[in-house]
Amino acid sequence: MGKKIILHSKNKKNIDKITSILGKEDYQLHIEKTSKPLSFSSDAVFLLIIDISNQDYPGDAGIKALIKDNITRIIILDSTQLKFLTEGKIKFDDFILCSQLEKELEARMEMVTSKKKDLIPKNSIVINNLILDLDRYELTVNQKPIELTFKEFELLKLLLQHQDKVFSRNKLLSAVWDYDFYGGSRTVDVHIRRIRSKIPPPYNLMIKTIRNVG
Numbered sequence: 718m719g720k721k722i723i724l725h726s727k728n729k730k731n732i733d734k735i736t737s738i739l740g741k742e743d744y745q746l747h748i749e750k751t752s753k754p755l756s757f758s759s760d761a762v763f764l765l766i767i768d769i770s771n772q773d774y775p776g777d778a779g780i781k782a783l784i785k786d787n788i789t790r791i792i793i794l795d796s797t798q799l800k801f802l803t804e805g806k807i808k809f810d811d812f813i814l815c816s817q818l819e820k821e822l823e824a825r826m827e828m829v830t831s832k833k834k835d836l837i838p839k840n841s842i843v844i845n846n847l848i849l850d851l852d853r854y855e856l857t858v859n860q861k862p863i864e865l866t867f868k869e870f871e872l873l874k875l876l877l878q879h880q881d882k883v884f885s886r887n888k889l890l891s892a893v894w895d896y897d898f899y900g901g902s903r904t905v906d907v908h909i910r911r912i913r914s915k916i917p918p919p920y921n922l923m924i925k926t927i928r929n930v931g
């Protein structure tokens with residue numbers, strides 16, 4: 718499944734251009750045409766493209782109110798609207814003039830991809846905005862650190878490394894706690910509950926319990 722991109726635009730010409738450009742790549746393009754503030758789960762969004770070439774756009778206050786995380790934002794505008802950027806009325810990571818859209822969008826997308834890759838540690842497990850750094854024993858979600866105990870980290874690492882596998886409690890005890898642990902199999906349930914409580918949605922839903930199995 719491709720990376721999710723939100724395009725907020727009411728400019729049909731620009732929508733058609735961007736759809737054509739991004740259609741060549743492995744992206745999920747979602748188009749918002751209304752003038753209401755943006756409404757979506759930021760956890761799953763790779764890039765936000767905001768087209769302000771029309772007068773009717775959400776504005777920076779509406780965007781900031783709904784985007785809590787550091788989603789990369791590309792602004793599309795025409796030359797008459799450069800004052801919005803120079804006066805600091807809209808926060809952005811990059812911008813493209815409408816006249817340069819076809820030439821510039823793919824290049825800017827590559828830059829965004831490269832920047833995001835540079836932020837990810839080499840020895841890590843990555844699921845969208847969840848990064849489990851195996852060298853530093855750190856978990857971050859949406860660029861925010863999540864404090865885990867050693868056993869919680871080891872348990873989460875094991876589950877993420879075998880995402881399509883179901884583990885029984887005894888197998889998890891054997892793998893994470895070793896055979897000489899005498900605390901009882903229910904300690905697995907306690908640790909799973911703690912991990913779910915610490916990780917924000919939707920990532921806390923990744924760990925599923927299969928009744929009578931594990």
